[in-house]
Amino acid sequence: MSVREFYPFKTKPESIHLELATEEEGIRRSSDGSLILYEIDIDSITINASVDIPQDIFDDLLDKSEQEEPPVQAILTYKSIESRYRNSVNLKTNGNYGCSLKFNRNDWRGVVELQACLVRVTDNTGLPMQFANKSGALMAWSEPCRILFDEPRLPPGDYLKIIWKDFAESEEWLRRQSDHLFALDITEEIPVIILNQGIHGAYQVLNNKSNSGRIAEIRDATFYMIVHQVWSSLLAETLTSLSETRMGDEDNVDLVLDELPGWQQGVIIDWAPKLYPEQNADESLSLLISAIRQNNWSRDLLYKRLPEAIQRQYRTWSGFTGLIQEVGTQ
Numbered sequence: 137m138s139v140r141e142f143y144p145f146k147t148k149p150e151s152i153h154l155e156l157a158t159e160e161e162g163i164r165r166s167s168d169g170s171l172i173l174y175e176i177d178i179d180s181i182t183i184n185a186s187v188d189i190p191q192d193i194f195d196d197l198l199d200k201s202e203q204e205e206p207p208v209q210a211i212l213t214y215k216s217i218e219s220r221y222r223n224s225v226n227l228k229t230n231g232n233y234g235c236s237l238k239f240n241r242n243d244w245r246g247v248v249e250l251q252a253c254l255v256r257v258t259d260n261t262g263l264p265m266q267f268a269n270k271s272g273a274l275m276a277w278s279e280p281c282r283i284l285f286d287e288p289r290l291p292p293g294d295y296l297k298i299i300w301k302d303f304a305e306s307e308e309w310l311r312r313q314s315d316h317l318f319a320l321d322i323t324e325e326i327p328v329i330i331l332n333q334g335i336h337g338a339y340q341v342l343n344n345k346s347n348s349g350r351i352a353e354i355r356d357a358t359f360y361m362i363v364h365q366v367w368s369s370l371l372a373e374t375l376t377s378l379s380e381t382r383m384g385d386e387d388n389v390d391l392v393l394d395e396l397p398g399w400q401q402g403v404i405i406d407w408a409p410k411l412y413p414e415q416n417a418d419e420s421l422s423l424l425i426s427a428i429r430q431n432n433w434s435r436d437l438l439y440k441r442l443p444e445a446i447q448r449q450y451r452t453w454s455g456f457t458g459l460i461q462e463v464g465t466q
Contacts, residue, residue, distance in 0.1 A: 163175075
């Protein structure tokens with residue numbers, strides 16, 4: 137579910153500004169700002185990344201004892217599933233953030249996603265609970281920016297919509313479950329999570345913006361529950377569809393993905409590395425396809441890896457611990 141991400145410490149999502157530019161002429165941008173390179177004939181191109189990190193990020197995310205010499209590093213990550221490549225570069229920390237990256241056209245396929253991040257570089261377990269205290273903790277980040285070397289199948293994150301409806305006043309299949317909190321519709325081009333506005337308090341609680349308190353804990357715990365159930369259904373449906381394809385050669389993932397609906401292509405590309413976290417992420421698609429071709433694949437993927445991946449990705453257990461901390465056990 138791409139609506140919310142939860143962390144056990146303060147973060148500043150999408151608070152960093154990342155901008156990509158190039159000196160090449162005639163390069164268009166897509167509606168989301170992605171650089172479209174598949175329309176031009178180039179051997180190589182240099183992309184200039186400019187990053188702006190507002191000072192209030194440091195003020196909000198660091199304890200006062202660490203603000204004079206912030207134990208953080210700004211980095212730029214870039215990755216491409218289709219190119220089987222991922223890397224990161226450190227950005228200057230003297231207020232002049234940015235870098236230039238050269239891409240050789242023959243080395244890149246599909247979509248390259250870039251993101252600016254602020255990460256912690258030292259441990260300090262003596263900090264108050266609300267602050268990140270472990271080296272490597274992700275504290276702030278930008279919206280992803282994309283370079284399109286080939287026309288994309290479906291941008292990550294664009295395979296899920298969320299809407300509100302009063303189930304009691306909707307279509308017959310929703311009226312049958314008018315006492316349910318949500319429903320999932322996969323008959324559309326993009327799957328839709330439908331939240332039931334007819335449930336007393338649901339809209340007010342789930343749209344509450346508080347960072348603490350009982351309402352916030354109820355909201356977060358409810359989102360965790362929805363996240364787990366929705367992604368269990370979407371991943372199970374996608375893996376089943378994948379098993380029903382002609383499969384072809386697992387080394388040519390494009391041939392296999394071409395047999396899936398657009399949103400399922402996005403799900404597979406995004407979740408394959410999460411289903412096989414112990415493996416090289418760039419090989420995860422081929423590994424997943426190979427596993428599907430084996431007998432009894434559902435036992436490992438559906439019953440073990442799928443729930444493990446969802447809980448790891450969204451830390452869904454945090455909903456329970458949050459409620460315990462808020463209301464206690466007595």
